[in-house]
Amino acid sequence: MAFTRRSFLAGFVSCPLCAAAAGAEDAHWDYEDLHNWGEHSTNEACAYGGEQSPVDLTGAIKAKIRAPVLSWKPQAFTVVNNGHTIQADAAPGSFATSENSKFELKQFHFHTPSEHAIDGKREAMEAHFVHAKEGGDLLVLGVLMRAGGSNKVFSAIMGAAPRTKGEATLKEPVDATALLPKNRHFFRYEGSLTTPPCSEVVNWYVFSTPIAVAASDIETFKGIFPMNARPLQPLRRRMLLTD
Numbered sequence: 120m121a122f123t124r125r126s127f128l129a130g131f132v133s134c135p136l137c138a139a140a141a142g143a144e145d146a147h148w149d150y151e152d153l154h155n156w157g158e159h160s161t162n163e164a165c166a167y168g169g170e171q172s173p174v175d176l177t178g179a180i181k182a183k184i185r186a187p188v189l190s191w192k193p194q195a196f197t198v199v200n201n202g203h204t205i206q207a208d209a210a211p212g213s214f215a216t217s218e219n220s221k222f223e224l225k226q227f228h229f230h231t232p233s234e235h236a237i238d239g240k241r242e243a244m245e246a247h248f249v250h251a252k253e254g255g256d257l258l259v260l261g262v263l264m265r266a267g268g269s270n271k272v273f274s275a276i277m278g279a280a281p282r283t284k285g286e287a288t289l290k291e292p293v294d295a296t297a298l299l300p301k302n303r304h305f306f307r308y309e310g311s312l313t314t315p316p317c318s319e320v321v322n323w324y325v326f327s328t329p330i331a332v333a334a335s336d337i338e339t340f341k342g343i344f345p346m347n348a349r350p351l352q353p354l355r356r357r358m359l360l361t362d
């Protein structure tokens with residue numbers, strides 16, 4: 120299924136992760152001033168973009184689409200508190216393949232409450248698995264999370280998470296696929312980063328079934344970041360598909 124491709128903003132920040140890695144200018148931002156994110160010239164997409172994320176996942180069109188094929192390596196992730204979230208940085212060599220494009224897993228991180236909603240309902244948290252390919256397009260897998268179970272990988276990450284800016288390394292390798300739901304039905308649409316610079320370069324796949332994690336681990340995250348979710352953005356004329 121072909122997607123209409125990108126507004127003028129796509130070329131604007133063609134590789135946000137590269138820019139970050141290169142130490143490019145990074146305007147200060149936080150969740151208390153999220154209505155001002157677009158004021159900085161490098162972040163104009165936050166205010167003026169037409170294909171922003173997150174969105175309410177509702178009214179999806181059923182289509183013959185496939186979830187990305189994942190080949191992730193178990194590893195002892197580096198767990199970073201970057202001042203906006205807790206993020207696990209991945210070593211090279213883990214991939215998601217979609218429609219013959221191969222994207223490499225760069226990192227995954229968490230939001231509370233969930234950024235995406237389903238039929239208007241948000242969950243306690245959401246994990247984003249960020250994959251990039253050459254040229255700057257991203258593929259992000261979203262996993263909704265709720266309290267009521269336990270998840271060893273999430274517990275290990277929250278156990279290592281620095282309470283202030285800094286990093287730690289997991290003691291043992293973990294398999295991040297344990298953070299995915301067993302039921303892999305998903306929503307798909309084209310959108311943006313949910314943080315500045317809000318670049319419209321993201322192929323979003325959000326699983327429709329949440330995973331269950333320990334309430335105490337959610338509380339640990341909220342103790343560090345009480346709220347780090349962007350408000351819902353209008354879908355406008357974009358297609359929202361489901362498998």
Ligand SMILES: [Zn+2]
Binds near residue numbers: 228229230247313
């Ligand atoms: Zn995110």
